[in-house]
Amino acid sequence: MDKVRSVRRVIVYLALAVLILAGLIMSIGIGNVHIGFDQIFSALTGGACDEKTRAIIMEIRLPRALMTVILGGGLAVSGFLLQTYFSNPIAGPYILGISSGAKMMVALTLIFVVGSTGRTSSILLILAAFAGAILTTGFIIIISKAVRNMMVLLAAGIMVGYICSAVTDFLIAFADDSDIVNLHGWSQGSFSGIDMGSVKYAFVLVTVTFLLVMLLSKALDAFRLGESYARSVGVNVRVTRSEVILLSSILSACVTAFVGPVSFIGIAVPFLMREILKTSKPIVLLPATFMAGSVFCMMSDLLARTLFAPTELNISAVTSLFGAPIVIFMIIRRNSGNEA
Amino acid sequence: MKLDKVSAGYHKKIVVRDVNFEVSPGEIIGIIGPNGGGKSTLLKSINGSLSLIGGSIFLDDLDVSGASAKEIAGCMSVVTTERVKPILMTCRDVVSAGRIPFTNGFGTLKEEDNARIDRAMELMKIKELSDIPYADVSDGQKQRTLIARAIAQDPKYLVMDEPTSYMDIRHRFELMELLKRLAKEGMTIVASLHELELALSYCDRLLLVYGDGHVQLKTPDEVLSEDLLKELFDLSGDMYRKVLRSVRGEKEEGSTSFFVNRACKSFPCHDVPESEFNCMFCYCPLYDTEDCGGDYFYNDRNIKNCKNCGFPHFRDNYPKVIKKLKEKMYGSGSQE
Numbered sequence: 195m196d197k198v199r200s201v202r203r204v205i206v207y208l209a210l211a212v213l214i215l216a217g218l219i220m221s222i223g224i225g226n227v228h229i230g231f232d233q234i235f236s237a238l239t240g241g242a243c244d245e246k247t248r249a250i251i252m253e254i255r256l257p258r259a260l261m262t263v264i265l266g267g268g269l270a271v272s273g274f275l276l277q278t279y280f281s282n283p284i285a286g287p288y289i290l291g292i293s294s295g296a297k298m299m300v301a302l303t304l305i306f307v308v309g310s311t312g313r314t315s316s317i318l319l320i321l322a323a324f325a326g327a328i329l330t331t332g333f334i335i336i337i338s339k340a341v342r343n344m345m346v347l348l349a350a351g352i353m354v355g356y357i358c359s360a361v362t363d364f365l366i367a368f369a370d371d372s373d374i375v376n377l378h379g380w381s382q383g384s385f386s387g388i389d390m391g392s393v394k395y396a397f398v399l400v401t402v403t404f405l406l407v408m409l410l411s412k413a414l415d416a417f418r419l420g421e422s423y424a425r426s427v428g429v430n431v432r433v434t435r436s437e438v439i440l441l442s443s444i445l446s447a448c449v450t451a452f453v454g455p456v457s458f459i460g461i462a463v464p465f466l467m468r469e470i471l472k473t474s475k476p477i478v479l480l481p482a483t484f485m486a487g488s489v490f491c492m493m494s495d496l497l498a499r500t501l502f503a504p505t506e507l508n509i510s511a512v513t514s515l516f517g518a519p520i521v522i523f524m525i526i527r528r529n530s531g532n533e534a
Numbered sequence: 535m536k537l538d539k540v541s542a543g544y545h546k547k548i549v550v551r552d553v554n555f556e557v558s559p560g561e562i563i564g565i566i567g568p569n570g571g572g573k574s575t576l577l578k579s580i581n582g583s584l585s586l587i588g589g590s591i592f593l594d595d596l597d598v599s600g601a602s603a604k605e606i607a608g609c610m611s612v613v614t615t616e617r618v619k620p621i622l623m624t625c626r627d628v629v630s631a632g633r634i635p636f637t638n639g640f641g642t643l644k645e646e647d648n649a650r651i652d653r654a655m656e657l658m659k660i661k662e663l664s665d666i667p668y669a670d671v672s673d674g675q676k677q678r679t680l681i682a683r684a685i686a687q688d689p690k691y692l693v694m695d696e697p698t699s700y701m702d703i704r705h706r707f708e709l710m711e712l713l714k715r716l717a718k719e720g721m722t723i724v725a726s727l728h729e730l731e732l733a734l735s736y737c738d739r740l741l742l743v744y745g746d747g748h749v750q751l752k753t754p755d756e757v758l759s760e761d762l763l764k765e766l767f768d769l770s771g772d773m774y775r776k777v778l779r780s781v782r783g784e785k786e787e788g789s790t791s792f793f794v795n796r797a798c799k800s801f802p803c804h805d806v807p808e809s810e811f812n813c814m815f816c817y818c819p820l821y822d823t824e825d826c827g828g829d830y831f832y833n834d835r836n837i838k839n840c841k842n843c844g845f846p847h848f849r850d851n852y853p854k855v856i857k858k859l860k861e862k863m864y865g866s867g868s869q870e
Contacts (some may be wrong), residue, residue, distance in 0.1 A: 283621070412641040416634050418620045419683075425583050425633040426614075427687065428607030474622040477640055 223261035266491020272445035273460025287446035287459035291355030292456035295330025323451030359503035383454035458517025539589035564737030611687035632686035654686035
């Protein structure tokens with residue numbers, strides 16, 4: 195059994211690594227201007243390359259591809275953490291209204307702060323999205339304390355999402371068009387126009403957060419048998435819970451702030467990885483979830499911008515199209531016998 | 535382990551009060567009492583998952599209320615009544631969770647950990663469940679897996695809430711035998727039990743938790759001789775007699791229909807193998823050869839023994855013998 199498991203792990207990790215590499219090359223190469231593999235290679239290694247091509251790669255496609263890797267991974271891990279926290283496999287930042295909360299705060303910030311000062315910065319938007327994510331998460335936690343029922347919790351999350359969207363819509367209705375141009379683009383959820391500066395911020399934030407999550411993996415492991423058994427093997431339940439929710443919020447806030455709400459990656463990817471790796475052991479699952487989130491997000495983004503080029507779809511349209519059927523499949527599986 | 539004036543309960547509402555006792559290493563303490571009386575509450579307080587309302591609990595020198603979960607995990611493991619639903623964990627994975635307090639930051643299992651996991655699984659006889667998903671095994675097997683998990687933690691104190699639930703009768707006895715063995719190796723065991731006969735025959739002392747929240751610590755003999763069960767469970771006279779009968783019966787080698795007095799000076803008085811023997815036959819009326827159609831003789835110790843008897847004096851035949859006896863004493867039917 196252990197041997198079968200480790201062989202499976204090696205294969206899955208290798209496959210994910212290959213997929214990420216292939217995805218990167220495809221994301222950089224495919225587009226309005228097709229760029230060959232040799233040119234990508236020489237542009238990245240600083241070899242001889244056409245200046246225009248180099249500019250396309252270094253300023254447009256590479257940052258965008260890297261961002262999908264970083265944020266897609268972050269989003270998947272964020273979903274994984276929420277699922278652990280709520281011991282509920284379909285918890286995710288989008289379903290629980292966390293993305294909508296972040297969006298509301300971003301709208302507030304864009305209209306009242308940016309609108310009046312005329313200045314915008316990614317840090318400001320990240321902080322706004324973070325505040326929104328934390329607020330909604332906190333609200334969901336309060337509800338989940340009162341009710342342990344999964345359906346009630348999800349309903350509450352969806353309602354919170356609606357409320358936040360409603361508030362956002364009010365704001366938009368009374369705001370100047372110039373202020374909300376940004377918001378509209380943002381709330382569509384899109385990786386277009388990402389520059390290297392944002393990539394650096396996101397990289398640092400997500401990497402640090404992910405490392406902290408990895409440090410929690412032993413505690414999360416203990417959580418698999420529920421809270422009281424986790425405590426009985428020496429896990430400080432209260433501290434771990436707040437760490438989990440904080441890290442998860444940072445990750446989803448980060449994604450929402452940079453590229454807007456992206457749906458389903460947080461739910462579908464952790465589920466897929468559990469099924470493929472046939473384990474729920476966090477230390478095995480977390481890196482794989484991150485990598486698979488990257489692949490999923492990168493491929494979705496690639497489809498979003500190439501499928502009906504030059505029209506660009508919003509990323510959630512693509513992730514929903516592939517993610518939602520996975521989630522439906524998962525719910526059916528859960529209810530057909532595995533519940534006992 | 536020492537409990538000093540402990541009051542336990544939820545949200546400042548006291549459920550169990552004024553618990554004072556000291557447990558010595560290798561002792562098995564059974565907690566018995568009616569439903570809702572606070573057995574679980576007390577156990578939760580002992581393992582630190584419920585903060586005390588008053589008093590203090592010491593594990594050796596460690597004050598439970600001030601100790602971190604990690605410190606407690608180092609010397610105590612628990613089995614709760616909570617039903618766990620882990621996703622994609624095999625039974626072995628569940629047992630491995632008991633080693634978490636002793637692994638490094640990444641939870642890597644070393645050789646010693648694996649050895650302890652294997653031993654715990656062997657003790658609970660769940661070796662063959664190793665690779666089977668926990669979600670797919672029966673409730674009794676789940677319970678045994680969780681107990682194996684607690685044993686793998688290699689605790690000084692093993693605290694269990696109704697460990698025998700979901701188990702069949704044989705596994706219950708096996709578990710109690712195992713606990714006795716672990717206790718002999720120095721493990722201190724505190725467990726709430728629903729089966730009085732198990733509690734009375736395997737525990738060194740019993741903590742009686744009454745419905746009104748007061749407690750009493752007694753030996754099994756005292757519990758029986760002072761008729762404490764009647765008040766503890768608020769039984770009517772008739773119910774109590776039935777309880778006593780079942781409890782006493784279980785104490786006698788597992789059945790009420792026979793007993794063997796090996797200390798008897800005439801033992802063995804019959805030519806029946808010991809495994810079939812029943813001293814009830816001392817009162818057998820069938821030595822009267824008219825009834826059984828056989829014959830009798832005196833053996834070398836000058837004890838009357840029968841030969842070619844029509845009522846073989848085996849254990850299973852006892853009801854027939856009794857029937858014959860009754861006929862002889864009261865006459866059969868309406869005759870005479």
